[in-house]
Amino acid sequence: MNNLPPLAERMRPRSLDDYVGQKHLVGQGAVLRKAIESGALPSMIFWGPPGVGKTTLAYIISQSLFRPFFSLSAINSGVKDVREVIEKASLLKEQGQTLPVLFIDEIHRFSKSQQDSLLGAVERGIVTLIGATTENPSFEVISALLSRSQVYILQPLGEDDLIGLLNKARQEDDVLSKKNIKIEEYEALLRLSGGDARKLLNIFELIINAFDSDEIVITNEVVLENVQQNMALYDKAGEQHYDIISAFIKSMRGSDPNGAVYWLARMLTGGEDPLFIARRMLILSSEDIGNANPNALLLAQSCFEAVNKIGMPESQLILSQTAIYLATSPKSNSATTAISAAMALVKQTGDLPxxxxxxxxxxxxxxxxxxxxxxxxxxxxxxxxxxxxxxxxxxxxxxxxxxxxxxxxxxxxxxxxxxxxxxxxx
Structure with missing residues (x-):
């Protein structure tokens, strides 16, 4: 199996009918499916958690419309890369050929200048842009680009979707279908995947590879034993990014400055965007501290602005100070529960005079x-x-x-x- 693509890649759906989840967007009669079937495809932003099929859906759209598919990752692409792709698309237009779909993964990591470089091509229809982001595009995508794009929210995959993926892999994958795989318990597989289909299939493949025979019985105990021993093997694609930011937030919420600074160091060492970290602390200052210490919001805001102006490596000092301050502040989620209660009341009672x-x-x-x-x-x-x-x-x-x-x-x-x-x- 070492010479084969990973299971998650082998199981990547090739059509809308094979696509799992997002029925509100691509189910029969749904808004995005109608746009695809009509051929009138707008530029769009896919906003959703990791592993819900943003990249796959973009590729399926391009193939459904028989359009070239250009792909860039905001992590390792710059303005030069964007311009090269646009030049290729412009050449296609001059030759009267089908115009491409330009997919940009993690578009929230593009700087303003990088996003600006896309505007002209999007406005002239040289490319149809599909951006993917795990962050709120209202904050991460420049307004000029956002106003020219339709935002579609992708939902986390449900338990039935994820179990269906496992059973589909068991029955249809060329390698796994030759083995006698019995899944007695799903809980550990689902919990460790965190709703991420790619991560789920990577874990599943890791477990399968741990067996020497073709007779395989998977239980929660088997999953936990093998995953804990081989955690790094299925975390190469960056899923750990989301686990570490979660640990960072929970350390500050739990008033542990040691944990907060440790996870901060892990993120900075791994090359995490310092503005992403500062933004998360800004949210936490209201969500988990609020009026127990209103100065937390002020410091978090100052931190965000300072990091934006100063950059790394000096910003690590500001991030550390703020993380420690937030971790040691008194905690309250009363502002969070208040707005949640108010929103529920409005939804329940409607537009009262x-x-x-x-x-x-x-x-x-x-x-x-x-x-x-x-x-x-x-x-x-x-x-x-x-x-x-x-x-x-x-x-x-x-x-x-x-x-x-x-x-x-x-x-x-x-x-x-x-x-x-x-x-x-x-």
């Missing part, structure tokens, strides 16, 4: 029908507070924000009790 006393009254008619009539201006009352309703009538009195258990928010809780009494009994 704004109470009349909270509405603006710029015209005489609006004043006459009661807009703003009962509104009480807080600064006209003692301690700049007055008891009045600020939620729609249908959800009046709903508790959305619940202060965390820390010194700063305990103080906020007592103030709310004093102001709102039983109505806002925290």
């Amino acid at each position: 704004v109470p009349l006393h909270l509405r603006n009254a710029p015209t005489k008619l609006m004043k006459n029908i009661g807009y703003g009539k009962e509104y009480k201006y807080a600064h006209s009352y003692e301690n700049n507070f007055v008891d009045q309703d600020f939620l729609p009538d249908a959800v009046k009195g709903t508790k959305i924000y619940d202060p965390g258990s820390n010194a700063r928010e305990n103080e906020a809780r007592e103030k709310l009790k004093k102001q709102w009494g039983k109505r806002y009994d925290y």
Whole structure:
């Protein structure tokens, strides 16, 4: 098997009918499938976690439309590479040939100048761009390029999808189909893969190769024993990147500065983008610290700006300081739970009308029908507070924000009790 491509490559689907997952995009009658079948293909960004089929889907699209497929990786490609591809595409256009699909993996790692170099070709239709990213394209892709592209969100593969992939590999792969493979337990395979189809198949192949005979029984114990011994063998393609950033975030959330700095060093040593690290700390400062220490957000923002200006290697000092500060800060996820509760309430109740006393009254008619009539201006009352309703009538009195258990928010809780009494009994 050493001379063969990896199992994940051998099992790569060749058509939309073989493609696993993303039925909301490529199932019968779905939006992207309609675009493919019509031939009216826009430039697009695929946003989703690793191993859900972004690269495969881009290739299938190009083959379905019989269009040349050009591929670049943002990790090792620069402006020169982009221009060379565009020159090839321009030549195809001059010769009246089919225009290509240009796939850029990890497009979020392209700098602004690299992304700018794509604009002209996309605008003139010389290429149809398909970018793949694991990061929110609103933050990572320049607005000019984003406005010319359709963003499609790819979802993590479900348990049934992943088990189906394993069974398909067992039955259809030229090598595995010759073996008698019995999977008695799936839990460890699924857990270690983290929903990443490529990683799942790599682990599966690693386990198969550990057996000397063609009679193979796979249990959770067998999986864990072999994967722990050979972890590096299936982690060459960069999946560990996502495991390490997870460990970094969880170390800071868990208030362990030692773990935080260790995983930070692992990322920096491995060549991780320092802005990616700074951005993740910025998110954590609100998600896991929030109002327990509002200065965390300020420091994380300053860290992001400083790293952007200074670059490496000096930025490692700033990243270290910030990681330690965030790890040792008091923790609260009250802001996270509050917005989640508010979003759920809005989804449940819909577009409730704004109470009349909270509405603006710029015209005489609006004043006459009661807009703003009962509104009480807080600064006209003692301690700049007055008891009045600020939620729609249908959800009046709903508790959305619940202060965390820390010194700063305990103080906020007592103030709310004093102001709102039983109505806002925290």
